[in-house]
Amino acid sequence: MPRKPPASAALEPPPRPDPPTPFVGHASIVRQFERIGPSGLAHAYLFHGPRGVGKTTFARSLALTLHCERPKSFPLGYDGTCAACRRGLAGSSGDTLLVDDAFIASLDPSSERKVSGVNMDAAREVVRLMQLRSYEGGRQVCIIPRFDDITFDYVYNTFLKELEEPDPGKLFLLTSDRPERILPTIRSRTSQIRFAGLTEDEIADTLVERFDVDRKRAATLARKSQGSLGDAIALRDEEGETLGEITRRWALACLRSPRALPPMPSLGKDDTRGALDTILRHARTALRDCMAYAIAGESATFDRDALAEYRSTAAALGPNAASVAADALALVTEAENIAVTNVSPATVLGWLQIQLRSVALARVPDAGRR
16 A cells, blocks of 8 residues: 655655765675675665765665666666666655655654754654555665664664564665664664775775866875765865864864864854764864874875874974874764764864863973963
8 A cells, every 4th residue: 555654744745865876895795785685685784884985875776776677786786767766766766765864854844953863753653654565565675874873762762673573575774883872782683784984096086987076186085085985075065164174273273272262163053963073073083183193294194285284283292292182082082972962062062172172281281382
């Protein structure tokens, strides 16, 4: 029987999702699924690994291939032209449920609350929809990106029954950057597949061939992105002074001149949690590079454009530069853990600024006076 959308979603349906971004690399994972074949799939998978390396892209492409009327191969061989593929690419497939921000927001379009992870209403709606019959008599696929963004255990527990009772007519594809945040009872009911970071050559070649980026700039973006094609694509689209540059200058200034109060990166007005996530990732990169520079020099850094900043920060911190940067990296990890709770993004960022300045003062009392 046809699946009926919730009344609120019918008023304002989610916008069409963009087509999957190019899937690059991970040959061993592709071969693993080739051996398994469509009939050998588990009922639930947890794709985990760094951000932007292709986890959700693989999930979406796998779903399209499963529903394709004329697949060229498995698991990524959907032809893109059959009726099922056209519906899937348009976001109107009745057999694929993509639980993204648009889906969650569509459940309550009148709410002004910004979307951040799967909430209880979304979890219940996913369970309800996955219990209905397939539109086309095939397998229903539910894709939940960033499954580790769920804050409350009771939301996870809503999915527990669906995941612990295998059903050949259902397939759950969950993705996660930090699987340790997910309840062990959930993880144990999935087949876990790790996606590693991409190589610089894989990222650079993709930028050149599919996004028409100059080869030299593509190599720079590939190095800065640290294995994440998604981050490299985002860096390609940034113009002027980027959030990454602002964050790097702020994080290093907290260590280099802890007695001053450097301006914090802006969280914007809309997706403040998304902005915080981006800021923390850029801060991690900058502090990692600062530590690497202090230990091994210029060749160990990812962002060669910022060598002058790393040099001046290491000089200000003196012999303790590497250990201060290592302590600062641990603070970013702690901030990331706080960020997935209900603490506001502004509070998390303010806390991190205080902690970064404090660790520099504790290890280098004269920092900022020279």
